[in-house]
Amino acid sequence: MNTAERLKNIDVGHVSFSEPLSSHCSWRIGGPADALVQPDSEEQILRLLEFVRGEGIPLLVIGRGTNILFPDGGIRGVVLKLGRRFSGFSFSGARVRAKGGVWVPRLVRNIADAGLSGMEHASGIPGSLGGLVTMNGGSLRRSVGENILSVDAVSHAGEMRTFSREECDFSYRHSFFQCSGTRDEERWIILGALLELTPGDRGAIRREQLRILEERRVKFPHHQPNCGSVFSNVPAVYDLAGPPGRIVEETGLKGKQVGGAQVSFCHANFIVNMGGATARDVLSLIGEVRRRVYDRIGVWLDCEVRYADERGVLVPASEACL
Template sequence: MRKMINENFIGACREFLQPEQIMLNAPMSEHTTFQIGGPADCLIKPANLEETQKILQLVQEYELPLTFVGNGSNMLVSDKGIRGVVVNFADTISSIAVDGTKMTVGAGALLKDVAEAAAQHSLAGMEFACGIPGSIGGAVFMNAGAYGGETKNVVKAVKAVTRAGEIKTYSLEELELGYRHSIFQTNGEAIVEVELELVPGSEAEIRAGIADFTQRRESKQPLEMPSAGSTFKRPEGYFAGTLIDQTGLKGLSVGGAQVSTKHAGFVVNKGGATAADVLNLIREVQKRVKEAHGVELQPEVRLIGEK
């Protein structure tokens, strides 16, 4: 049975939020890079730290389910949608401030914008993230990485809001950053601000690095089609895309979901794909790769929403 949002909660939110910040029955297909997903009961876009605190306090007071979303990459939302409250930091809390080699970045800032700001200030270290289709908050949440770089290599501290609405600051050591893992995957807190420590460099060399990574990404990845990024985690000693390709699965489709013909490590939405299509395709790929190579692929994409 679908759980409807509490009207008193909505009324309390309307006391300090603008109407456009609160969306009821918001289709998550419009808020994810996969362009898949049923409606969220209530999607809220806080504009600052204080609003985030108030929202989380109300969510706790009314005992509502809570989900955090950044740019909506690296996630697959179920066809039934998400019950309760979705707090969306995309394009709201996204300021970028530079002070020497330190960057203070709002959780909703896109990685490509952070990499560009670093380049403008001749700061090296963010080049690896230039093409990752996510926010800095999402990058911390998953410890995103690419081309030999990792989020944990540039993060100095993270400011978060607890479920009780309290502000908490984590040092790098406290973040438990590992392969596609952080403490936020278990503590349920909201990442609101990230402090980065970069190193001085040559702007020309930094931009050359960004151009190189961009060219490699554009030539190899299916950026022209909706996806959630890399679908599977890298199995130890292997590359997921290579295993899938060697199993002859490029182009394999279930409904509107397809193993990319450009890069087998990506499942793409070729048009009208449902979450069920994607899940069934993922299971089929896992089954066939296990049969062919004895390797169990694990999804890197987060599966969220009502089952």
Template sequence: MNSKELQTIFHRLDVGSVSYDEPMSKHTTWKIGGPADMLVIPSEISHLQLLASTCAEHQIPWMVVGRGSNLLVKDGGIRGVVIKLSDNFANVSVAGNQLTAQAGRSFVSAANTAIRNGLQGLEFATGIPGTVGGAVMMNAGAHGGETRDVLISADIVEEDGSIRTLQNRDLQFAYRYSILKDCPRIVVQATFQLQPGNTEEMQKKVRGWTKRRQTTQPLQLPNCGSVFRNPENTHAGFLIEQSGLKGTVIGGAQISELHGNFIVNVNHAKAADVLALIELVQTTVHNRHGITLIPEVRIVGED
């Protein structure tokens, strides 16, 4: 199904702001990606329900993206519908020791809201440049903390457009995994159980982490964060650096000279350039260390 066929189906439906043949390079932190047949920016839960049910009725493939911080879209783009949840779906509220945030809320912003309200437990999220929805889907983590440690429940839209609440146990969390990675559902919002904490102490800890990131990670260049998962008992960046790959360039992409587990867009990189570097890293690290690195970044679309 192409963009013209999608226009025929959706042109009379209120599903939010819609664009066709939209370059995904505008919607990823890597600044890379071919066109999506149709990109939708919804602003209401009813939009999400109608999108899910219409796609199911017409057998249209669809996927959800947030801020595009853990996403590599291939150069051929994405067929079907891309639903973007970002600032358009970003309400947050605090009640007692619980924080509830919509799926498009920046995870960093949600964490900072908790800290300002004297609630601890989400400080680890200040180093994760994605959305709350993305964090739930992949059990995002940093600094020894993970989403599953504090999540109570998530409201999701099912394929048929119905809304359901999944408890922590229902999501079957594992390292950088939840059941949402295997089935097409849309996270609407998530609720976290936090504990009273000292705002000043939490802010001091977060400032220390931020300063370290600024000196050890190439934050000034387009990137997706960590490209590979950390193997057990070691770090992907260390293995890549020990393999002599830092600074390696293919096309417009480069393995960062600052951090081995970052690939940066230095000169209008294509997804093919990044994929070639990923393959080079996997082959080299396996040959030298006997370890196969698994990408943490989500790779979607067509060549």
């Protein structure tokens, strides 16, 4: 029996083989994963972890793929995406306990409907809660880490643990879960989180969300696949030269195209897939932008977007650019 047949024979949730990763990311780029597994329970996750450990197979955990560039050749290993059963949440006073797979726009909308304030800044961020916590995502100078009380996770070695906010080590677009090493004991799958919010006026919270959504609708490209902001808005660079979108625009790179990848005319910190873009196109374009910006202002822009290599190892795309 080969590995695929052995995987088929264990109860790990929904499994698909040679699954195109372009269908699991907002850039619509990427070759096939050997297997994509969507577990629906902690038991299934533990069983899958035991399987990949036993077989020595690389494992990559993804959410909605709105911050990942997948390789053109796909991934020689297993990609784990939390299944539908990981998309619930429940309220208790001003707290909400949510599972890692919940779609952030749905969570944010329900938090507003419950008359709770504090997550408006995440309106319109199209990822999962697990991805948002990993990236410490947010907007308007806010980040989800400010709302987190604790995070439940399981290590690739199978240890279940609850992390306090302090242990999550949140800072600007960074969390402990991003750089948790290469050993199984150091890599974690986020199962859910406990968030604390503030009671407020339901109408006012909803109006603020709609205002943010409208601002994003006007500012960001919608009709072409993209991955949100490509370059990080690092405070030191911001103080020197402004936000990355402005830096790229002032370098004259709006509309710059490599293959099917283009620096968006709408917002220069976005790279859009004009149709048929490859990961190679995107990495070449990122490399070109970084060199041109460095030549003009002497700063290397780092990427917020992650690149996954063929063994599922993630690095900021700026570390893999061509």
